[in-house]
Amino acid sequence: MAAGDTIDQIIAFDEKIASLRETFEALPVGDQEEALISRFTELLAASGEGDLIAVGMVRLSEMLLTLGSEPAVKTLGQGMNHANPDIRLLCADALLHLATEDLDTIRPAIEDALASSGPGSEEMPFLLMELDHPDVPMFLERFLGHKEAMVVAAAVEAFGVIGNDAALPLLNTLQDDERVITVQEEGGKQAEWTIGRLAKETIELLS
Numbered sequence: 001m002a003a004g005d006t007i008d009q010i011i012a013f014d015e016k017i018a019s020l021r022e023t024f025e026a027l028p029v030g031d032q033e034e035a036l037i038s039r040f041t042e043l044l045a046a047s048g049e050g051d052l053i054a055v056g057m058v059r060l061s062e063m064l065l066t067l068g069s070e071p072a073v074k075t076l077g078q079g080m081n082h083a084n085p086d087i088r089l090l091c092a093d094a095l096l097h098l099a100t101e102d103l104d105t106i107r108p109a110i111e112d113a114l115a116s117s118g119p120g121s122e123e124m125p126f127l128l129m130e131l132d133h134p135d136v137p138m139f140l141e142r143f144l145g146h147k148e149a150m151v152v153a154a155a156v157e158a159f160g161v162i163g164n165d166a167a168l169p170l171l172n173t174l175q176d177d178e179r180v181i182t183v184q185e186e187g188g189k190q191a192e193w194t195i196g197r198l199a200k201e202t203i204e205l206l207s
Contacts, residue, residue: 029069037072039060040079043056044078047082061090061094064076065094073106073108073109076094077106079091079120080092081116081120088123092127096127117148117151122150123154124143125154125155136162137162141155149195150181152174156195157198159171167202171199171202174196175199178196
């Protein structure tokens with residue numbers, strides 16, 4: 001097939017996709033949510049830890065982002081709990097895009113992360129540290145009280161990155177925390193630290 005013919009087909013497909021998107025977005029929001037969440041959940045269940053991300057999942061995550069409703073946001077938050085790191089990144093990027101415009105939009109996913117455990121709960125503090133919003137320290141403080149040590153560690157590291165001095169009293173309360181976590185030291189080597197040691201290192205950094 002000649003290059004020109006290929007270009008014509010690409011343009012024709014783009015026009016068809018645009019038309020289909022308009023048709024889909026004209027449907028009731030509830031119908032859109034049900035279909036998108038069902039398909040996305042199916043792909044999550046069918047995806048393995050080391051699998052490449054399916055093209056359909058990329059499209060569905062973008063459509064969930066565009067919808068931006070609470071069920072759509074919670075579904076993207078569930079994707080952050082997947083064993084596949086690329087899927088977690090895909091969902092986190094979608095939530096980050098939404099939160100950059102309005103943090104309130106992703107509060108349902110934040111609350112879910114606070115109430116649960118797993119990769120999504122560990123990832124959420126790092127997502128929050130990317131945002132310039134006055135509520136970020138408040139949310140990170142709540143993650144400091146999470147029951148899972150690795151989630152607490154993520155919140156400590158996030159406070160260190162955003163450089164918020166208001167975190168110092170909060171971090172002081174963690175200096176005697178003996179829960180063991182795994183951290184990545186310089187050179188990529190993994191080591192076991194306590195929450196207390198991480199808190200002390202972060203306090204020194206902030207000071």
